[in-house]
Amino acid sequence: MTIAPGRETTTAAGVPDTRITPAASSRPGVLAALGPAGARPPIALLAAAIVAAAAAAIPLVYLLVRATESGLATIVETLSRGRVLEYAANSLGLAAATTVTALVLGTAVAFVLTRVRVPFARTWLLISALPLAVPSYLAGYGWLVAFPSLNGFVPSWLLLTAVTVPYVTLPVAAALRGASGDLEGVARTLGRGPLRAFLVATWPSVRPAAIAGSLLVALYALSDFGLVAMMRFPTLTWGINAAYSASFDRAQAATLALLLVVLALVVVVGERAARRQLPRAAARAVAPRSVGRGMLLAMLPVVAVAPLIGVGVPLLGLLSRLLEAATLREIDVPRLLEAVGSTVGVAVAAALLAVALALPIAALAARYRGRLVTAIESVGYLGHALPGIVVGLSLVFFALAVVPALYQSIVVLVFAYAVLFMPKAIGTMRAGLGDVPPRLVAVARTLGMSPLQAWWRVTVPLALPSVGIGALLVAIATMKELPATLLLRPTGVQTLATELWNRTVVFEFGAAAPYAALLVLVAAVPAVILSGVRSSAKEEL
Amino acid sequence: MSDLVVDGVSVTHGSTLAIDDVSLRIRSGELVAVLGPSGCGKTTLLLSIAGLLPVHAGSITIGDREISRPGRTVAPEKRGVGWVPQEASLFPHLSVGENIGFAVPRGRGARRRSGSFPSEVGEGAGAGHAAPASRAARIAELAQLVGLGDLTGRAPNQLSGGQAQRVALARALAPRPDLLLLDEPFAALDTQLRTGLRREVAELLRDQGTTSLLVTHDQEEALTLADRVAVLRDGHLEQFGTPEEIYQQPASDWVASFVGDVVELPGQWRGGRVLCALGSVEASAVGFTPADGETVRLMLRPEWIVPRPDLLAQAAAGADARVASISYAGHDAMITADLVDGPSVLLRMAAVELPEVGDDVRLAVQRPGLAFAAA
Numbered sequence: 001m002t003i004a005p006g007r008e009t010t011t012a013a014g015v016p017d018t019r020i021t022p023a024a025s026s027r028p029g030v031l032a033a034l035g036p037a038g039a040r041p042p043i044a045l046l047a048a049a050i051v052a053a054a055a056a057a058i059p060l061v062y063l064l065v066r067a068t069e070s071g072l073a074t075i076v077e078t079l080s081r082g083r084v085l086e087y088a089a090n091s092l093g094l095a096a097a098t099t100v101t102a103l104v105l106g107t108a109v110a111f112v113l114t115r116v117r118v119p120f121a122r123t124w125l126l127i128s129a130l131p132l133a134v135p136s137y138l139a140g141y142g143w144l145v146a147f148p149s150l151n152g153f154v155p156s157w158l159l160l161t162a163v164t165v166p167y168v169t170l171p172v173a174a175a176l177r178g179a180s181g182d183l184e185g186v187a188r189t190l191g192r193g194p195l196r197a198f199l200v201a202t203w204p205s206v207r208p209a210a211i212a213g214s215l216l217v218a219l220y221a222l223s224d225f226g227l228v229a230m231m232r233f234p235t236l237t238w239g240i241n242a243a244y245s246a247s248f249d250r251a252q253a254a255t256l257a258l259l260l261v262v263l264a265l266v267v268v269v270g271e272r273a274a275r276r277q278l279p280r281a282a283a284r285a286v287a288p289r290s291v292g293r294g295m296l297l298a299m300l301p302v303v304a305v306a307p308l309i310g311v312g313v314p315l316l317g318l319l320s321r322l323l324e325a326a327t328l329r330e331i332d333v334p335r336l337l338e339a340v341g342s343t344v345g346v347a348v349a350a351a352l353l354a355v356a357l358a359l360p361i362a363a364l365a366a367r368y369r370g371r372l373v374t375a376i377e378s379v380g381y382l383g384h385a386l387p388g389i390v391v392g393l394s395l396v397f398f399a400l401a402v403v404p405a406l407y408q409s410i411v412v413l414v415f416a417y418a419v420l421f422m423p424k425a426i427g428t429m430r431a432g433l434g435d436v437p438p439r440l441v442a443v444a445r446t447l448g449m450s451p452l453q454a455w456w457r458v459t460v461p462l463a464l465p466s467v468g469i470g471a472l473l474v475a476i477a478t479m480k481e482l483p484a485t486l487l488l489r490p491t492g493v494q495t496l497a498t499e500l501w502n503r504t505v506v507f508e509f510g511a512a513a514p515y516a517a518l519l520v521l522v523a524a525v526p527a528v529i530l531s532g533v534r535s536s537a538k539e540e541l
Numbered sequence: 542m543s544d545l546v547v548d549g550v551s552v553t554h555g556s557t558l559a560i561d562d563v564s565l566r567i568r569s570g571e572l573v574a575v576l577g578p579s580g581c582g583k584t585t586l587l588l589s590i591a592g593l594l595p596v597h598a599g600s601i602t603i604g605d606r607e608i609s610r611p612g613r614t615v616a617p618e619k620r621g622v623g624w625v626p627q628e629a630s631l632f633p634h635l636s637v638g639e640n641i642g643f644a645v646p647r648g649r650g651a652r653r654r655s656g657s658f659p660s661e662v663g664e665g666a667g668a669g670h671a672a673p674a675s676r677a678a679r680i681a682e683l684a685q686l687v688g689l690g691d692l693t694g695r696a697p698n699q700l701s702g703g704q705a706q707r708v709a710l711a712r713a714l715a716p717r718p719d720l721l722l723l724d725e726p727f728a729a730l731d732t733q734l735r736t737g738l739r740r741e742v743a744e745l746l747r748d749q750g751t752t753s754l755l756v757t758h759d760q761e762e763a764l765t766l767a768d769r770v771a772v773l774r775d776g777h778l779e780q781f782g783t784p785e786e787i788y789q790q791p792a793s794d795w796v797a798s799f800v801g802d803v804v805e806l807p808g809q810w811r812g813g814r815v816l817c818a819l820g821s822v823e824a825s826a827v828g829f830t831p832a833d834g835e836t837v838r839l840m841l842r843p844e845w846i847v848p849r850p851d852l853l854a855q856a857a858a859g860a861d862a863r864v865a866s867i868s869y870a871g872h873d874a875m876i877t878a879d880l881v882d883g884p885s886v887l888l889r890m891a892a893v894e895l896p897e898v899g900d901d902v903r904l905a906v907q908r909p910g911l912a913f914a915a916a
Contacts, residue, residue, distance in 0.1 A: 439630045442593050445617035446624040447644035448716055453618075457643075461634045 041368045048360035053379040055357055056419050059394040060382055063261065066397045067254040078255040087239040088259060094156060094228070094235060095221040095267075101161040103214040105306060106168025107206075112299050113169075114176040117288040119296075124303055126528075129170060131163045131310035133527035134520075135480040137226025139163055141500060141516055142314020144230060145321045145509045156231045162310030163227075164220050168213035169306075175209035176202070181286035202286075208274050215271035222264055223387035225483040230504060236260040237389045237483065244393060244487070254397070257390045268385040315520070322513040331514050335499075340518055343495040346410065347475040350417035351425075354474040355467060357418055358425035365426070366434035377426070384423040391416050392487030413488040417478045424477065425470035432466020433459065472530060479523040496522070543569050543719040545590070545752060549599035550609075552582070552589050559585040561776040562599070567720075567754065567769075572746055574755045574767035576787075578799070582776040583756045587722050590754065591624050592617035603719050623713035623721045628729055629705035631697035637708050638693030642680040644716040683711040686745065703734045710742060714749065721746065721753045727762065739766055760800045764788060772796050788842075793828065794913045797840055802875075804841040804886045807915070815839045815912055818883025819846070819860045824910040837912040843875060843889040845910065848902040859905040862886070864896050878902060 067075065078084060109128055118124055131139075139159050143150055179202045187197035225237040234242075236256055243253040291299075321327060361380040364373055383391070395416050399407040406412050436459050444454035482497045489498060496519040503512035545567040552560040559582045567573050575583045588594040590601055592614055601609035603622070608615040631640050684693050687707040697705060706726050713721055726742070727735040743766040746753045757763050763770045764784040772779040772787060780792040791797035808817030810831040815824045817839050824839055831837050849859055862878035865885060874892045879885045888904065896902055 437630065439626055439628075440632060442591075442617070443624060443626060443630050443712075444632075444643070445593070446591050446620075446622060446722075447712065448618045449644075450616070450618055458632060462632075 041364055041373070045360055045364055046372075049364045049376050049380075052357040052361050052422075053376045055415075056382050056422055057379050058398060059386060059391045059416075059419055060261065062398040063254060063257055063390065063394040066250075066394070067258040070251045070254075074251060075255050075258075078252050079259065083234075083239065084252075084256065084259075087234055087236045087256065090153075090233060091222055091235040091237070091260070091263070094153065094160065094233070095218045095263075097153075097157050098160045098164060098221040099214045099218045101157070102165050102168050102217040103210060105161065105302070106165045106213060107172050107210055108302050109165065109169045109306070110172035110176055112303055114173050115286060115288055116296075116299065117290045118299075118303075121288070125173065127307050128303060129166045130307050130528065132166045133524040134163060134311050134314065135226065135482065135497070135523075136160060136163050136220075136224050137230055137482055137497075137501065137504075138318075138480075138516060138519060138524075139310050139314045140227040140230040141504050141509070141512060142317040144504065144507075145317035145513075146313065148507060148509075151232045153233055156228050156233045158309065159227055159231075160221050160224060162306045162308075164217040165306040165310075167216040167220065168210060171209040171213045172206055175206040179205045179286075184286060208276075211274040212271050215267050215274060219264055219267045219271070219385070222260065222267065223389075225387070225389050226501065236263075237387060240389050240393060241483065241486070244396075250397070253393055257393050260387055261385075261390055264385050264387060264390075318513060318516050318520070321509055322517050324510060327510040327513050330511065335494075336514055336518065339494050339496050339499050339515060340522065342493050343479050343497070343519075343522065346414055346417065346495065347478040349410075349414045350421065350478040351471040351475040353414055353418040354422045354425045355429070355471045358422050358429055358470065359467075361422075362426050362429035363433055366430045367438075377430075380426050381423045383420045386420065387483070388416075388420055388481055389483035389487065391420050392484035395484075396487055408488075408490045410490055410493065413485065413490070413493075416484045416488050417474070417481060420481065420484060421474040421477045424473040428466045428470040428473065429463065432463040432470075435466075436462045469530070472526065476523055476527050476530070479519070543604040543752060545720055545754070546602040547586075547590070547599070548602070550586075550589065550596050550601060551598035552585050552594055553597050554585070559776055560589065560596075563773070563776070563778045564599075565771055565778070565781060567752060569752055570747075570750045571768045572743060572753045572755065572766065574757055574763035574770045575773055576757055576760065576763040576770050576800070577773035579758055581773045583758075583773050584724055585776075586773070587624075587724050587754065587756050590720070591622050591722055592620050621716075621719040623716065623718035625706070625709045625713050625721070625723045625726045627725045629697075629702070629709040629726075631700075631705055631708055631712075633697050635697075636693065637689065637695045637697065637700070638680050638684065640697065640708055641683050641693070641711045641715055642676055643712055645676050645679050647676060679715065683715055686714070687711045688741075702730050703738050706730070706738065710745075714751070719752065721751050723753060723755045725757055726755075728757070728759070735762075764800070772799065774799075791827070791911070794838070794840060797911065802843050802887060802889070804843055804846065804888075806839045806841070806884065806886070808837060808839045808912075810835045810837050810912060815910065818880045819886065819904060819906055822906045822910050824912045826912045829914045831912060831914070836915045838915055840911045840913060841886075841906060843887040845906055845908050846886060846888040846904055847890070847907050848888070848896065849905040859903045862902055862904050864898050864900045864902060867895060867898060869895075878904065880904075 112118065113121060113125055113128065136159065139162065140155075143155065143159065183201040184197050187201040188194070192200060222235075223237065224235075225241065228235045229238050229241065236259060240253050240256045240260065243256060244250065358380065361376060365377040365380075395412050396407075399409075399412045403412075440458050440462075441454050444458045445451070449457060479495070480497060482501060485495055485498055486501065489495070494502075496515045500512050500515040500519060503509070503515070545565070547563060547565040547567075550560055550563050551558060561582075563586060565573070575586060577583045585594060589596050589609060592608065595611075595614045596609045597611055599610070600607055603620070606615075608620050608622075631637075632643065635643065680693060681690070684690050687710055689704060689707050689711070692700070692704065697708070700708065709726070710723075723742075727739050730738065739762060755763075755767065764787070767784060769781065769783055770787045771781045774795060779796050780787060782790075787796065787800055791800065794803075797803050806815075806817040806819060808815040808822075810826070811821070811833055813823065813825075814821045815837060819839075819841075822839060822841075824837075826837070860883075861881040862885075863881070864876055865879045866877045868875040868877075869892065872892060873889055874895055876888050876890065876896070877885050878888060886904070
């Protein structure tokens, strides 16, 4: 999930003597005229972006079509059934509890990491981001290996908190670092104590980040399927899967999915509103304070608890089970390799399709303004709000009704991934394309390049890293995706995630171990490396 | 001939008129500075000549080719107009050499080597250059020209500001443009570097015979470098002339005070002279015909006023003053002198033998002043 299209300004190392004196460096008015902002986008680009946005809208639109065609009476009747209310209450309760704990814990961790002089502070920040790389069901698997009797609300709540805390920690830490220390100092000189000064001067500029982060946690908790299903805690996602696969009650599945989408969209709208208030100013930050060793030790649990629960224990459980002689003896190597092959295969295909769909939208949004452009971009981001199980279900309906030849084919599966994870590609590529100065393109034009040549020789090479990172983010997310894969995978095709899932739900933890280990290797490890390479990327995994 | 003719050009940004009916004729090989305060529209004028902005009225012509008129803007790449932007704007993904060679077509050297094509006559022959043997040779030649011969392998972020501007200049010269536009290319450099580099660039452009238009807000830069200066204010052309004309015969009191220091004294017009606190000063009226006895504003440059000890004996000529303060600038000094019967005036003199504060001096005006209508 995307927190913010990371916009870093890279300062090249070793910039020598006479660079730019601030006085002469900015002339917004005239330079704005260089970029075609305000101008009309080329028709071909607009058309391509509309096609891509239309593709992204298919799951939601078709779900609406499907859910409403049974009539309002049926919807109301389905919604008022006892189980449905229970599912909804469970989803909301889990989301609310997880959001509160993640907000409190994440803010505390962020505060410690930015305001206290912690040894190895950068490493700790990386460690606190680690849970993002672990899919929730993998954490669930790791705990079940150790404690097979875990089930219900409490373990779901605690584990979800552990894996989602970084959604709060990272933006709040960034906001704390960006918040002006001068302001807090002024408040202190005006007679406020440390806590009052923090609340008065700093918290207002941190609050939007905290709220946006917590709403991402809520979205994650609402959308999660793998963990709650493993913990047999019946939420809406669980109910959708049950209604679809057990009873093939399609109308009920569609209604439940619609209800879930409505909840998710409410959360996403709130998150967008909160994010709009995020402050941009980078002022002189507060220097971290030194504290005594005893105090540091007391803070250690705060910082370590989420990585421990979300990553440490599960990996330990996984490793212990993997290294048992019985497990090693029974590894079905050809089957394992096949699963790796199909996982990587669909991930690459999904990355290519997502980048292809995202490129026109990103190019449009990076350079042009207007209501139509905003609408197209928002539709492109739809996948961000849609739970995987909803996209899976809707595309099942869509394939059966519109393109029956493609039902249960790899095409629909890859398309589902592309819709789900396109927002990651749009976010990074939009930032990358937007960072190419219009002036460089203008220089290329005066040097004899046509618009297309200038785009190819200047814009593309400069934006290429962001395209690569966008594709990698999509591929990593695809490899970890579970519910849509379960619903849409062609018969006989198994990914690492589905193999892990199939064995875990029947308590074959040993047989699941190799798949879990490989999933960590192919998905989690690249994610961690990527986050190390590009410090803001960890906010987008 | 490739004269640049800007004829009655207006350019709008949204609803505001950024350039209003500007006409300029720039002769082939000339270096013209467009001078004005920030926000006067000078960069807009440059961008519309480069084809990066459309014009809303008038036309722009190079030689006999019309390149801009309302509704028709020849694409920037088809104009033969080079552009050196303010902040160099080098392509960060290309080396210095590749930046310079950006507009030099590839493959020419390769074809030569294969020997299957008859060797072409270099495009540069007309400009008095030997045809470059290959792309690499052309890049090396340009790098040498701007004095960066050994830096072609560097990345742009390894250059200093001055070096980056040299690369931007070489890059713009590479396709042998008919016209080169320079947008405050020295503004981002520190003072010392700026003075040296701009003199060097002006010499280089004259050597190459390149017609150039230099945008600047720095009066000294415009006056020292340009053959002619166009003064722009709020989108209007205030004056277009040689640096001497601009400085000594400004077309308006705004131009007068924009391009240099002024001393302004009220006085009365008496048949080609102005009676004021400095005595009777010869003057020419600018923009109006005053009647005898009419109140006018006399405008002088500080260096036109000189202390004349030899006049001390003659009561009729000059005016008595006392030195009130001296602002010392090394090569010269600006002296504030209080006139005995009137206000104080500024005078600039070479810092060889300066008076001291409190000294009595007798001042005279050594060339005709300018009379403007009283406000």
